[in-house]
Amino acid sequence: MDKVTRFFWFCSGAHVDTLKKYPIEHNKYVGIGATIFFTALFASLSGGYAMYFVFNGDAFAVGFAILFGLLWGTAIFNMDRYIVSSINKEGSTNQQILQASPRILLAIMIGIVISRPLELKIFDKEIRQKLKTAYLKGQHSKIDTLQKTYNQKYTMELGKTSDLKKEKDSLEKDINRSRVQLNEEVFGEKNNQTSGIVGYGTYAKQKQGILQEKEARLKTVTDNADxxxxxxxxxxxxxxxxxxxxxxxxxxxxxxxxxxxADRNWALGQLTYNENGTRDLDTYLAISFIGYLFILFECLPVFVKLMSPKGPYDVAMAKTYEANIHFAERDKERDISVIDEVYRDHVDEDVRRRRNTLANRTDHDKERHRYD
Structure with a gap:
């Protein structure tokens, strides 16, 4: 348990050696660290699942998903750890809230990002059904569009074919009536279309000729239609x-x-609407609840840090921070004085060297004057 506790302290971004001196703060930072750790864990699962769909069908899809999941989870872990550890408890409540506002917005964005792939997995069955319906409608629309384009392009030919078929149907009906009339004429049945004389006489031959003409026309029309x-x-x-x-x-x-x-994400959004375009409140609330849960889970470490009163650990860290600044300033001043001293020594040495050079030149000039 000591190792687990120290691990969660590390996850919270706390200074372990300082935190160990204040047992009253231990549980708070264990909770913060555990929240950050499990947020990063969910982020790993979410990122890996999303990457699996990117490389779905590839032989290395699982390997890519695991690798990206670990990288994504590590990035979220490091970001959450920095967000929580960077909140300063020395200012007033308003100052702390103002300081934490960008971090809260960032936490909200992270919560939205890591929740979406998990929502896709939770509603996988409904998403597949929505996708199948959408694909079928899309295929219907594609067929209708192509058929409409074809009809517009070949309007004249389709119209001519339709006229030939109408003429063919009309000729077939007319030929059937003509055959009936020919049989009645041959067998001597009396009506307004026959003479009533039995046998293959003049009227029968006329009707036979008309029938043959119609049959010839039917053959021509049929050939043209084919x-x-x-x-x-x-x-x-x-x-x-x-x-x-x-x-x-x-x-x-x-x-x-x-x-x-992208298709699955679109289908998830469409699940919140009914067929008539109205909002499906039950599905919308179910999907939104998951997203809000992860957003809250992501923001929870920041809220805990903001709501918790300033404890002895915060006071100790503030003093340590001030002491480090003081020591840094002192070291800076000391370094400046050392540099100044070294510079002065260098200048003094240079002056002495110049004086010696000048003295040597003077002695040399005196000797040469005496020689002259």
């Missing part, structure tokens, strides 16, 4: 209309499984 159908089929193949199909359930499952982080 050619247009073949042409449009080739155009559909060229435009890619025939290549698009609705996704099967197996395909939808595969697409949802390999969906990237």
């Amino acid at each position: 050619k247009m159908d073949q042409y449009l089929a080739r155009r559909k193949e060229f435009e890619g209309v025939n290549d698009l199909r609705l996704f099967t359930d197996h395909q939808l499952d595969s697409l949802a499984k390999i969906a990237g982080f």
